Amino acid sequence: MSEGETPIAAAVPPAEVPPLVRVSDLRKVFDVSASALERMMSGAPRRLVTAVDHVTFEIGRGETFALVGESGSGKSTVARMVVGLLERSAGRVTIDGTAVDDPATPRAERQALRRKIQMIFQDPYASLNPRWTVGRIVAEPVVTFGVLTDSRAIERRVGELLALVGLAPADRVKYPHQFSGGQRQRIAIARALSAEPAFIVCDEPTSALDVSVQAQILNLMADLQDRLGLTYLFISHNLAVVRHMADRIGVLYLGRLVEVRPARALFDDPRHPYTRMLIEAVPDLEAPSVVRDPARGEIPNPIDPPTGCHFHPRCPHVVERCRREVPALLDGVACHRVADGSI
């Protein structure tokens, strides 16, 4: 997209076109207690972490929805449940109206759906099998989903994909260790694209890369979205990167969404006190001399989270009600003070 043009989904996706991805009331509880035997011996209680709690959002076709939040806020846990790598404790995920893991859905339909969803991970070193050639890595989804069966056709497809992500078709005979971090992330993207997905979940895709390589990968992802009409769930803790990529943004705090709004609105006029704190904390290249108020406090212990609004111990606007009641997400913001118009 060129400068000046309005982003496709500056507003909520239009109502006539149903969203591609629907996530409703998603929840994940991890049991982090010691083993049952140890607990019996020591009398220690069960310890549970609610990593994701009542998370609901939609992603329109061709849209990029981003999740941001501090470390441990639940971003990766949401991502892994959305692609089906992690079992949900509760909630529903549908793609194109169909639940990916609903036993009522015919097998063939579920298989076809799985093909439409791919994931790109943070670490391009760990996510590629070091013993496989690049060609085999990229072809794997094509083979798994039976997209192509003829070996010559597969080879041609791999060559096209490598060219698409800016590598050479001849690179197919090489191994991952022969590539730099940025090139490996290109390989991971080629693999994610090989089965012609509609929806790609990207968990910190450039966090392990330096800024100049990051720019290459982000530009590539934007180009591919324009050319192939891809839909992205984009996860990053780098707010500038998110601002750059996202149409809409969800802010997670201790497993709950505290603000969900179009990217520009969220950055120009953050409403939730936590969102404001996050944006304030980002060092600004253009105004380096501004002395910022360092953010207060740290993310609390998820095993024993604060009552009411999770953010209340760090919030400058806290009132009694915040300590008791969990605020609902209203007009994209979950804050009692914003809801009653007092901040």
Add this chain to the structure above:
Amino acid sequence: MTDSVLSVRDLVIEFATRRGPLRAIDGISFDIAKGEVLGVVGESGAGKSLTGTAVIGLVEPPGRIASGEIRLAGRRIDNLPRDEMRKVRGKQIGMIFQDPLTSLDPLMKIGDQLIETIRTHAAMTWAQARDRAVFLLEEVGIPAAAERLMAHPHEFSGGMRQRVVIALALAAGPDVVVADEPTTALDVSVQAQIIALLRRLTRDHGMAVMLITHDMGVIAQIADRVAVMYAGRIVEIGPVREVIGRPHHPYTAGLMGSIPSLRSDHARLRQIPGSMPRLDAIPQGCAFNPRCDRVLDRCRVERPQLASFDRTAAACFDPILGHDAEVRA
């Protein structure tokens, strides 16, 4: 520079390999003054950490300092015997690394680690050292410091651990601190706290800092000057505002242009084509020439040396000057 605490001159570091020596650091010179923060940025593999490692005297075989000098407050330290250097390190030079867990002993209480470090470098009784430990923890912003002395590292969050590492680095009141990606593993909110802390410490104690990081935002917040490294050399060095706002070297300009900003919306990011050469395939002439959009014939044969332009120095035959330099405008 007369008030320079740390002075590095023509530093060359090589790695012995089967095919002969590989030059990873190729003639680097810089100074850091009292109370000054020098930011070091550049592509992954450019030699930032290796330069920091040389300053703290920890270059290990197959790597070695092949030539050049490093001086601390005028005294040469690159050729000191091991145990002599060990005393300098810790007392006069502090270190902060990316992962606080590598610098802390997981089995030892925070207080004991601090007290031990303090007593290694200063003649203090245990009680005096304990008071100093409490003071240091308070200094780095750990609340209820006296009660936290008994805690083990795993009882602290990532940000608190990094603050303990900073307290350890400061324990002996060093003249210079080498910080390699000290905030990379931390959240933006904690990162902002650490930046504010480092800045206060340089101001109040006159400590000099060599700050290595990928994060230009952190550099903009805290550094006085910046050195930009590419393929083992400094290609540009100067005051932070100049280098960020009006870069002279095309690599610096490319680097600055590739950073998304909070105001950038959907505009396409500028990108530098290609990637940094490997150490065994550094092109003749300027190492950046195959990726440079201003390349001249001369750049392909002759290696440019650092030369001054305004208040910065850049190693380029065709530096960006005057109005065409407003890359971030």
